[in-house]
Amino acid sequence: MDPKIAAIHKALRIRKIAVDELADGIRIHLDEPGYPQSIIDIYALRSNPDHVRAKIKQERGDEQVGENDLKKIRLKLQNELLGVANVGAFASLGRRGEARYYYAHITISKKRTSDLMLVQRGAEEALEQLKAVDPGTFRKSLDDLGLPRSSLLRLALMRISRESFDIEEMLSVVNQEAEVIAKSDDWKILKEIKDKNLTPFMNFIFELLWKAVAKERLRKTLEDIHN
Secondary structure (H helix, E strand, O other): OOHHHHHHHHHHHHOOOOEEEOOOEEEEEEOOOOOOOEEEEEEEOOOOOOOEEEEEEEOOOOOOOOHHHHHHHHHHHHHHOOOOEEEOOOEEEEEEOOEEEEEEEEEEOOOHHHHHHHHHHHHHHHHHHHHOOOHHHHHHHHHHOOOOOOOHHHHHHHHHHHHOOOHHHHHHHHHHHHHHHHOOOHHHHHHHHHHOOOOHHHHHHHHHHHHHHHHHHHHHHHHHHHO
16 A cells, blocks of 8 residues: 555544545545535555545435535545645546546645654553553542542543553544543643643653644634634
8 A cells, every 4th residue: 555545544544434445545434424425535646656636426316515515525534634634625527427526635744754653652652651550550640630530531541541452542542532622621631730740650641642632622723714
């Protein structure tokens, strides 16, 4: 698989987006409430491998993909690939046979490799921290931090502790919990704990979760701007 497509594939997989591998790329089945049902293929051009495209195929008889729907699909893709790639606007290039096609250009972030390596390194360190601490000590550290048992942040940290079996699974859980925390006031508590952390064996965990929460808040800002 082309390295650029592989990077996009990995980012989507971590975010639990359903992706199929194709001979020349990947396919996303977008079937979520609030979005038009769409099949999106992402691939590198054979004639110019440096160019990556996203393609929507509209079969004859399908409900037309309007301009607003194309914007929503683009924003969805951009949000899922934030920090990895930039997704351009979809444009119709007319019909081919009985189908209509829409294309968008995808630009891989120049910082992707270094940023991804930093995140993976942080996840490795966080995973090592978790392995070195027994569940009882971990729970006591959350008590010492003053986190109530009903706290979203506490629940998130407990889930990360329980379900992080490897780096990819840890990143997936962190991203899922970051979505929840970013929508609540607990993000402020996380920032305060991270900045004043007195629990050394959790510093990488706090840092990893904070970066994911900050990314989620940026995603929300982008959505508000485009809505």
